[in-house]
Amino acid sequence: xxxxxxxxxxxxxxxxxxxxxxxxxxxxxxxxxxxxxxxxxxxxxxxxxxxxxxxxxxxxxxxxxxxxxxxxxxxxxxxxxxxxxxxxxxxxxxxxxxxxxxxxxxxxxxxxxxxxxxxxxxxxxxxxxxxxxxxxxxxxxxxxxxxxxxxxxxxxxxxxxxxxxxxxxxxxxxxxxxxxxxxxxxxxxxxxxxxxxxxxxxxxxxxxxxxxxxxxxxxxxxxxxxxxxx
Amino acid sequence: xxxxxxxxxxxxxxxxxxxxxxxxxxxxxxxxxxxxxxxxxxxxxxxxxxxxxxxxxxxxxxxxxxxxxxxxxxxxxxxxxxxxxxxxxxxxxxxxxxxxxxxxxxxxxxxxxxxxxxxxxxxxxxxxxxxxxxxxxxxxxxxxxxxxxxxxxxxxxxxxxxxxxxxxxxxxxxxxxxxxxxxxxxxxxxxxxxxxxxxxxxxxxxxxxxxxxxxxxxxxxxxxxxxxxx
DNA sequence: TTTATGGGGTGATATAAATCAACTAAATGC
DNA sequence: GCATTTAGTTGATTTATATCACCCCATAAA
Numbered sequence: 166x167x168x169x170x171x172x173x174x175x176x177x178x179x180x181x182x183x184x185x186x187x188x189x190x191x192x193x194x195x196x197x198x199x200x201x202x203x204x205x206x207x208x209x210x211x212x213x214x215x216x217x218x219x220x221x222x223x224x225x226x227x228x229x230x231x232x233x234x235x236x237x238x239x240x241x242x243x244x245x246x247x248x249x250x251x252x253x254x255x256x257x258x259x260x261x262x263x264x265x266x267x268x269x270x271x272x273x274x275x276x277x278x279x280x281x282x283x284x285x286x287x288x289x290x291x292x293x294x295x296x297x298x299x300x301x302x303x304x305x306x307x308x309x310x311x312x313x314x315x316x317x318x319x320x321x322x323x324x325x326x327x328x329x330x331x332x333x334x335x336x337x338x339x340x341x342x343x344x345x346x347x348x349x350x351x352x353x354x355x356x357x358x359x360x361x362x363x364x365x366x367x368x369x370x371x372x373x374x375x376x377x378x379x380x381x382x383x384x385x386x387x388x389x390x391x392x393x394x395x
Numbered sequence: 396x397x398x399x400x401x402x403x404x405x406x407x408x409x410x411x412x413x414x415x416x417x418x419x420x421x422x423x424x425x426x427x428x429x430x431x432x433x434x435x436x437x438x439x440x441x442x443x444x445x446x447x448x449x450x451x452x453x454x455x456x457x458x459x460x461x462x463x464x465x466x467x468x469x470x471x472x473x474x475x476x477x478x479x480x481x482x483x484x485x486x487x488x489x490x491x492x493x494x495x496x497x498x499x500x501x502x503x504x505x506x507x508x509x510x511x512x513x514x515x516x517x518x519x520x521x522x523x524x525x526x527x528x529x530x531x532x533x534x535x536x537x538x539x540x541x542x543x544x545x546x547x548x549x550x551x552x553x554x555x556x557x558x559x560x561x562x563x564x565x566x567x568x569x570x571x572x573x574x575x576x577x578x579x580x581x582x583x584x585x586x587x588x589x590x591x592x593x594x595x596x597x598x599x600x601x602x603x604x605x606x607x608x609x610x611x612x613x614x615x616x617x618x619x620x621x622x623x624x625x
Numbered sequence: 626t627t628t629a630t631g632g633g634g635t636g637a638t639a640t641a642a643a644t645c646a647a648c649t650a651a652a653t654g655c
Numbered sequence: 656g657c658a659t660t661t662a663g664t665t666g667a668t669t670t671a672t673a674t675c676a677c678c679c680c681a682t683a684a685a
Binding site: 256 | 464466468470472482484485486487488489494513516517518520521523524526527530531532534535537538539540541542544545546547584623624625
């Protein structure tokens, strides 16, 4: 279930950085190709394999991005939070989504026609540069995650996940999250049971504290050491 | 050891696709910021962590791209072959290389100043689009590799590697390669010993034939099934 | 010639992590 | 109020894969 909201890009306070490069007139054009959507926690925004028509700009809430494989395995490759827009690599290649996006809290987002964005890339050089900068950053994040998951074992991977959540997603410590254990596992490339077990050892070693939905990193230096040692 | 070659972008037969969008005048500008290099097999072209000044366009040979971690683990994330250029995500973010590049055969390549390319993105919209298309394709390839390595076990991963080499890198079957077993392992996220063992079972099951440097996929449908089943 | 060296290969063993199977506790629905 | 589902947790067991310790063989170096 979703409902339409009204406002304008020009005066939007939740505008993604990349739009800063646009003139008022260009923003109006974006406005014309834009739908504001509201998603409930758990709702799918787009699904891996489906055709992609729109770019998604998250204005509130939190969106989880993940790849899924035949055998029901999931790997969370990142999150999109307010004022992020979700880069969809398929838009320029095969017009398909290569990962899925799900609202993990109640979320609002603007869908902007992919053609419009691609057009803007052609007409506004600064927009093009911002766009490439964004893709580049996402590529780097992917490389880091590949590196973590393939080269480190469970404690190192979970340390990376916790540090990532605290410093890149929630930007706070302690942070309050409604990610469940399975999500932490899917971020770290392990099973739910393994995730629970490492978290337990981290708690016992006073590296972190978990209280309901709140996670606090108590000993970040030690977590970083664990991350480095793999 | 490397030596300088002479020629011009304008009449170059080894020009990467993305340059097609450029005018003669723009090609001349690229020419001015260009150095032609020759690398011997095994030589490093750039190393993860080092500052990046140039984009690399491979004109002959083969280049292996990999990420390395503290504990000497390597993961090959792809290859660049003639008429590819190597997209360096750090160029737009932190001016650092996030993976290393090594010539795995004798290789020639043109180094073009990153500033020049970034400038071209701003002045030529079609070039910008080509550029984004290329990055997007690389992102998709990374997603596929992440998916293979984290969701599949050894036979599935090696099947993916063999199919990848045959269809995407060498574009032939059988193909002749000078990749060693360790490289096949680094492509598949496993140890050399494990790589040798799966290859042995593949040979015994008549899925592939290996004769010196030549690898032939005999039963691709079966390999694809193994890949799907993980 | 012998001596390194690097790659391919194999078996035995160790181990990290998945799987399986229970059992709580909380939340939700009827 | 009871039944059902979902999340969290734990222990026992299995298994995939890494590690270790070798072997051989070719080539290059001394």
